[in-house]
Amino acid sequence: MNRIGAAAVVVVLGVQLLALAHPDRHVALWMGAAAATVALLTLRWLVVRDVGVAVDDSRARDPAETLRRWRSKTEIMIARADSTRSDWDKYLRPMLARQFELATGARKGKDPRVFRATAVALFGEQLWPWVDPDNVSRTGVEEPGPGRAVLDDVLRRLEGI
Numbered sequence: 001m002n003r004i005g006a007a008a009v010v011v012v013l014g015v016q017l018l019a020l021a022h023p024d025r026h027v028a029l030w031m032g033a034a035a036a037t038v039a040l041l042t043l044r045w046l047v048v049r050d051v052g053v054a055v056d057d058s059r060a061r062d063p064a065e066t067l068r069r070w071r072s073k074t075e076i077m078i079a080r081a082d083s084t085r086s087d088w089d090k091y092l093r094p095m096l097a098r099q100f101e102l103a104t105g106a107r108k109g110k111d112p113r114v115f116r117a118t119a120v121a122l123f124g125e126q127l128w129p130w131v132d133p134d135n136v137s138r139t140g141v142e143e144p145g146p147g148r149a150v151l152d153d154v155l156r157r158l159e160g161i
Contacts, residue, residue, distance in 0.1 A: 004046060008039035081151035085140030088130070096154055097133040103161040108133065122157055130154060 015035035019028035080087040101107060106118040119128050129135050130146050131154055137143060 004043060008043060012036050012039055077151065078148055081145055081148050083145050085137050085143035085145050087140075088145040089136045089140050092151065093131065093133060093136065096131045096158070099158050100131055103158055122161070123154065127154055127157070 012032060012035045016028060016032045019031040022028065077092065080091050100119065100122070104118050104122070106115045108115045116128075119131065123131055127150065130150055
């Protein structure tokens, strides 16, 4: 796109130089304006044309592809839940905490007490530590993750909101 813009500037300057060779100097103004207009319209056409080609959502609308992506993401989530505490803290905890904030509208930054009270009311004292964004373990590599049952329970409660 930068090359096309530079070429347009060179063409406009070239037209101006040719117009200056004409005995009537008023022609230079009109020829320069015409060349600039043609260059700008060409650039606009190229930009609009390229955007249409770049957006290909045919795969995004394919139900089979959507189902494959969903299944793949779900399998990865289950594997991370069954893995170590470190994997849970790194991948699942932020996602679950974000989903909790979006679903309830409670923001930790606004009022931490209300945030915690809402979370405990929804998840209970046993599940909240697995969703709490501040409960990250520094030694989680050696600790086992909570497992598929905890992930399933957390997701069911989030879905119930």
